[in-house]
Amino acid sequence: NAGVTQTPKFRVLKTGQSMTLLCAQDMNHEYMYWYRQDPGMGLRLIHYSVGEGTTAKGEVPDGYNVSRLKKQNFLLGLESAAPSQTSVYFCASSEERFSYNEQFFGPGTRLTVL
Amino acid sequence: AQTVTQSQPEMSVQEAETVTLSCTYDTSESDYYLFWYKQPPSRQMILVIRQEAYKQQNATENRFSVNFQKAAKSFSLKISDSQLGDAAMYFCAYGNNNDMRFGAGTRLTVKP
Numbered sequence: 001n002a003g004v005t006q007t008p009k010f011r012v013l014k015t016g017q018s019m020t021l022l023c024a025q026d027m028n029h030e031y032m033y034w035y036r037q038d039p040g041m042g043l044r045l046i047h048y049s050v051g052e053g054t055t056a057k058g059e060v061p062d063g064y065n066v067s068r069l070k071k072q073n074f075l076l077g078l079e080s081a082a083p084s085q086t087s088v089y090f091c092a093s094s095e096e097r098f099s100y101n102e103q104f105f106g107p108g109t110r111l112t113v114l
Numbered sequence: 115a116q117t118v119t120q121s122q123p124e125m126s127v128q129e130a131e132t133v134t135l136s137c138t139y140d141t142s143e144s145d146y147y148l149f150w151y152k153q154p155p156s157r158q159m160i161l162v163i164r165q166e167a168y169k170q171q172n173a174t175e176n177r178f179s180v181n182f183q184k185a186a187k188s189f190s191l192k193i194s195d196s197q198l199g200d201a202a203m204y205f206c207a208y209g210n211n212n213d214m215r216f217g218a219g220t221r222l223t224v225k226p
Binding site: 033040041042043044045056088092097100102103105107108 | 164205
């Protein structure tokens with residue numbers, strides 16, 4: 001039982017490049033989330049999903065797209081990376097909507113955009 | 115929009131002593147949940163304790179307890195008998211039906 005895993009763990013991009021971050025969970029959770037964490041700030045919600053095929057915007061969605069084609073996977077895409085997107089990205093999942101239940105977090109992906 | 119404020123960027127406690135971390139929040143909702151998450155140097159976020167806003171009784175989990183003051187919108191975390199393994203960043207968080215907000219965090223140092 002791996003819990004929540006994230007791929008890759010580290011990545012360096014040049015401005016304008018694109019990439020996809022993969023999140024996978026093996027707990028059969030309905031809800032999945034993408035956050036970013038910047039120095040001196042708490043986690044900020046980018047997008048979330050309440051089930052396979054559904055996504056919704058969080059607090060800071062601009063510049064990101066997401067997809068939930070399979071229940072166990074939640075992908076975060078950057079179409080044209082910008083230095084402002086340099087951050088640590090966390091994926092999480094929960095059995096119920098985030099207000100009710102503990103979220104289980106992945107180990108994070110450190111992304112640097114030059 | 116909901117906001118979560120942690121006014122103590124850093125705190126320090128002696129091993130075996132008690133420390134309290136502060137958190138205030140702002141919301142117009144009546145139904146919500148509050149959380150304290152711990153982030154050790156490994157970066158793994160771990161739930162410490164959770165409080166349901168409609169419950170007046172303060173939540174406790176072993177050495178961890180909260181002081182929830184709904185009218186004052188205050189949600190502090192008390193760590194008793196502090197251990198070296200408690201050293202970490204602690205984040206207060208607020209969640210409602212479609213939103214989740216985290217405070218900026220408090221870095222806790224435990225001195226042996």
